[in-house]
Amino acid sequence: MRVREGEKETRIVVGMGTCGIAAGARDVMSAILAELAARNITDVTVSQTGCVGLCEYEPLVDVIRPGEEKVTYSYVNADKARQIVNRHVVNGQIIGEWVIARKQ
C-alpha cells in the first residue's frame, strides 16, 4: 500500500542534501512546518530529499498537489516558503515567478 500512499494528499518535498542545507533548507523546512501548524493544516505530507543536482538553485522545494504536476521552486527562503504554503498549497495558485525557469 505504501507504494500508493501520498497521492491523496499534497506533498511538499524540500531538498536537504548538504547543498540545500548550506543554502538554508533547514530554515525553509521549519518555516513550512510552522506555517502548516499555524494554519492547522494536517493533510499535507512534508518530506525531505537529497541533492537533485541543481545545487546552484538550492534551496529547492517541490509541491505536488494530488492529480497535478510537480512544481519546483528555486532559491526558496523562509518567507517564500510561507507564501508557497499559503498561495500554492492552500489556494492552488502556482507562483510562476519563483518556479524554476526553463531556458528560452
Add this chain to the structure above:
Amino acid sequence: MEFYRSHVLVCAGAGCVSSGCKAVESALIDGLKRFNLEKEVRVVETGCMGPCDMGPILVVYPEGVFYRKVKPEDVGDIVEQHLLKGRIVERLLYTTPGTRDLVPKIEEIDFFTKQTRIALRNTGIVDPESIEEYIARDGYAALGKVLSTMKPEQVIDEIKRSGLRGRGGAGFPTGMKWEFTAKAEGKPKFVVCNADEGDPGAFMDRSVLEGDPHSVIEAMAICGYAIGASQGYVYVRAEYPLAVDRLGKAIERAKKYGLLGDNIFGTPFSFDLEIRVGAGAFVCGEETALLASIMGKRGEPRPRPPFPAQSGLWGKPTVLNNVETWANVPVIILKGADWFASLGTAKSKGTKVFALAGKITNTGLVEVPMGTPLGEIIYDIGGGIPKGKKFKAAQTGGPSGGCIPAQYLNTPVDYDSLAQLGTIMGSGGLIVMDEDTCMVDMAKFFLEFCVDESCGKCAPCRVGTKRMHEILDRITKGEGKEGDVELLLDLGQQIKNSALCGLGQTAPNPVLSMIKYFRDEYDEHIREKKCRASVCASLFDSPCQNTCPAGIDVPIYVDYIKQRKYADAYLTVKRDNPFPLVCGRVCDHPCEGKCRRAQVDEPVAIRTLKRFVADWELEHKGELPTFAAGRTTGKKVAVIGSGPAGLTAAHYLALKGYSVTVFEALPVAGGMLAVGIPEYRLPKQMLAAEIDSIRRLGVEIRTGVRVGKDITLEQMKEQGYAALFVAIGAHADQKIGIEGEDLEGVVSGVKFLRDLNLGEDPGVKGKRVAVIGGGNVAMDAARSALRLGAAEVTVVYRRRKEDMPAIQVEIDEAIHEGVKFIFLAAPLKVTGMGNKVDALECQRMNLGEFDKSGRRRPVPAEGATFAVAADVVIAAIGQAPEGEALRNAGIPFLKGGTVEADAKTTLTAVDGVFAGGDCVTGPDTVINAIAAGKKAAREIDKYLGGDGDVVPKAVIERAITGEIIEREMPRAEAGSIDGKRRLCSFDEVELGLTEEAAVREAGRCLRCDVKDA
C-alpha cells in the same frame, strides 16, 4: 510480506465495469503470467476513480501512469512495454488539456532533458530516510531477483557483460574485479565501498549517500552474494556527517526489514554492513591505504600486487568499488546488461556523474551518457560561463587529472578520449575555468593540495611535489627563470614514473597538462612577469591596469577624480594613452571586465570616468593639456598612417625629442577614428581636439599623401627620415564571395562609413537596408543607415547574438534604435531587378560542433533559405590593409594581406622600417592600436640609440585617500539622448557624467592596487 515492484490499479467502478474492465483485468493477469511477472506486479481492483467516460482505466504505480480507454487487446502492450521494459505506452496516455503545461516541470528544463540518470535515479526524488520510498522505486527488487533467480556466476557475468567500469576514476572493469575476488582463495571475503571522496570539486558520492543510501546497500549485498562474502564496509569520510548519518539510518532500516542480516529473503544468504569513518586523508581514497585504514592501521599505500582481489582486508580477497559504481549495480541487474551496454561508447558503457563546479552557471551534479561532448555538458546542461566570460579550460580528475582547453569542446567524454588528451575521467569533478583563471596559479593550487595530502611514505611524492610547488610558487611571484618549465616537465615525469601509489603518480598531471596547453602563459609569467588573468598578485598593481593593453594606471586616475584633481587625473591617463577623450568614448574597456568591484556589485565605470575627466579639461581649459616635448635629438622619424597606432607612436616619439612627420593618404587625420567611427559615437571636433594636442608637440601631419605613390620610400630616406613606422590600418573591403555582389546597391561597410564621414551622402534615404556581419563596423553602418532615413535596417549574422564580436552596448543601442536582427543566417546571394539589388537571399544556419574558439560553428540547415527584401546591402564582414603601394615599395606582406613584422621588435624585414596596429594584426580595437603604437615608439627609440623609456616619468604613491566603500552602491550610468533626436541627427548619443556623479562613481573604486591597506 511480499514486495511488488509495481501495482496496477484497475478501476472496477460501475462505469468501468460496464465499459468492459473485467475483460481487461483478466487479460492483464494472463499477460503477467506469460512474462512471469506475477510475483513482481500486483493487480489491484479499486473503486470508481471518477473519470468514468475514460474507462476502462488502468493506473500503474509507482510511476503513476494513467492509461485510459484500455481494451483487452491493448493489455499486451502495457505488460510487455511498460511492466517488463519500463516504456510507457504513450498512445494510451491521458493528455492534459492546456493550462498546466505552461508551468515547466523540473524534468523539462534544459538541465535535465539532456541527462540520463541511473546512479542519480533517486537522489532528489525519494526521502533518503524512508526505505519505503526506495522500495517504491524498485528498491531491493534487484537483490530479490539475484537471490531468487540467479546464481552468483550469473550475477558476475551480468555485470561483466554490462561493461560497467569503476567510477572512482581508474575505470577498471567492475565485473572482472568481482570475478577475480570470487575465484581467489581465502575466506571470509569482503565487500568494501570507497566513499572517501576527496577530489576538490567532486561531490557525487556524498550526494548519493545522502540522497539514496539504500542503492549502495543493495548493490553491496548483491556483490556479497556474487563473490561469497557476508560482511561489507563503507569507508566514508568524517567530513560528510549527513552522509554518515543517513547511511547509518538506512543500514538500520534495511536490517529491520530483513534486507540485511541473516537469511535475507528467506534464503541461506547473509550479509551485514558496517560504516568505517575515515579522518579525511586524501590518500585513503587509494585502495590499499583505504583498506589499511579500515583495519585500524596508518592510512598508507603499499605496493601492488597483490591486489585487494587477492589480498585485501586482513589478507582476504576483497572487492572495493566506489559509491557511484555501486549505485549503478541494482539498475543493471533489473534492466539487464544489454540495456546498460546500449548506453555510452564502445569502451565506456553507461553514464557518468559529473560535479560541475567553478565558473559555470548551473553548479551542480549531472549524469550523462558516456561520450557526451564536453561542450554539451558545459553549455547545454551547465548553462555556460556566467557574466559572458570566455571559457578557457575544464579540469577533469581534480588534482590527479588534467585540463581540456577550448579547442577540444567536441571531445566525447569517456575514459579513452580523456586519456588521449592527457587527462583522466577521475571521480567526475569537472572544474570549469574562464578567462579569469591563471593556469600557473591553478596548477600551483592543485599541486599544493597534493603536497599537503602526500602521506610521505615515498620520496618522489614527498619531496618531488614539494620541489615542483616551490618552482611554481616562484613563477607566480615573478621570480621564474628560463628553464623552469623544462625542470617542471622533467621532475613531473620522474615523479609519475617512480611514486609508489596513485596519488604521487598522478600529482604532476595538472602541471604537465597545463604546460602542454598553456605554455605561453608560463612563458609570459617567466619572461614578461605578466599574469594575463590578473591572478598572480605580485606581478601587477591592479587588475584593471594589468588588463589595459596600454597599461593605464586606472586606480590612480580614478582616485584623482575622487579628490577632484582633474588635471592630475587627465595627465595620469595621458601618460599611457594619448587619446583619453577618444577612449573615454569608444574604448571596449577590457579593464572593466576584470574590475574587482564586480564581486561586490558592478564594475567601476572606468571608461565613462575617463571621458568625464577629458571632457572637463577640454571644457575648462579650451584645449587638452599635454606634456612638454623632449630635448631634440635632431633625428627625423616618419609615420605612415594617422590612425590611433600612428599618432600614438608620433606622440611618444615627439616626447622623446624626435622630429616626427605623419603621412596620411586620406584628406583627414585620425584613420579609422575619423572615417570609421560615426559622428554620433565620436564627434569630429572631439577627435580634432585630441589630435591637436599631439600636433602641439611639434608633430607634422601631412594629409592627402599616399606613401609609395605620392612619395617613395627612397625619397623619404633622402629627406632624412632615420626610421619609418608603418601604421596604415585596415581600410580595404573584403569580398563576401557570393553571387550578385557586383550589383548596384551592394557596398562594403568601411566604404559606407568612410563616404559618410567624408561628407558624402551614401543615399539610403527611404530604402531598405540589409547589413551583413556582427562586428562594430556592422553596428556602426546599421545605426548610421537609420539616421540617414533608411526605411528599414536588418542585420544578418551567421552566429547567435551572444557570439557577436561587436561591443555589447553597441548591439543593445542598435536594437533600441530599431535595427532588426536575423541571427543564424548566412548570405547566399544578392538578387536584383536588372542591375539593382532587390533582395538578399539567406541560408538558415543551425549550431553545429564547437570550433577552435569555443563557439558553436554555424552549419547550413538543409533546404532552409529565405530572402530579405533590400535596396541596399552593406557587407561588413572584415577589412584588410590597403597595402598595394607599400607592397610595391618592398615592404613584406603576409598571405592574409597583413604586414609582416617581428612580434617583439615590431621591425619588418626592411631595415629601419617598423610596423604595428591593424595593418599587422588585422582589424582590432582602438586601445590595442594605441598599445601597438606605444610599443613601436619604444622600439624605434631603442633603434635610434635611445633608452626606450617613452612614457613620461611620474612619482606614484599608492595610498588610500578616503573611505573605501564596500557596501553595495549602484554604478553611475551615463545618460543618452532620446530616441527621436537620435534618428534624425548624428548628435552624440551618450551623455557624459556630471561632476557629482563622476566623483561618486570614482568613490566606488576598491583601490586594490594598494597592497598593505
